[in-house]
Amino acid sequence: MLPDNIREFATANHQGVLTTFRRNGAAQMSIVTCGAYADGVAFTTTEERSKLHNLRRNPNCSLLISADQWRPFVVLEGQARILSPGATDPAELREALRGVYRAAAAQEHPNWSEYDNAMLADRRSAIIVVPTHIYGTAE
Numbered sequence: 001m002l003p004d005n006i007r008e009f010a011t012a013n014h015q016g017v018l019t020t021f022r023r024n025g026a027a028q029m030s031i032v033t034c035g036a037y038a039d040g041v042a043f044t045t046t047e048e049r050s051k052l053h054n055l056r057r058n059p060n061c062s063l064l065i066s067a068d069q070w071r072p073f074v075v076l077e078g079q080a081r082i083l084s085p086g087a088t089d090p091a092e093l094r095e096a097l098r099g100v101y102r103a104a105a106a107q108e109h110p111n112w113s114e115y116d117n118a119m120l121a122d123r124r125s126a127i128i129v130v131p132t133h134i135y136g137t138a139e
Contacts, residue, residue, distance in 0.1 A: 020054035035103025072138035084125035
């Protein structure tokens, strides 16, 4: 469960740096736009991205969320829960992608039907980082 103060911070700040691990164990970092969602912090990604391939192989990851100018910040270490086409019920995936959009953009989309079609065409997955350890200057 995401503590209330971390949920508030991730609701107000959407800049993230995700760290996943390559097959050889090296860290791979990606900039993501994220927001508090469900029991963690979430973002979306497309099928061909390295971060998704890395997370499927090894769901352990870290997500740094920062305010402007990099402070304050919080780091969530934990596991990624992946909701993706073909592995998640289509209605559940659609609602998760919409929820992640709301969380990361802090607004409603002007045309949900258009958004849903774009997500299908992109083969987007919703990634929820569920923390087991949290640290940083914002906690």
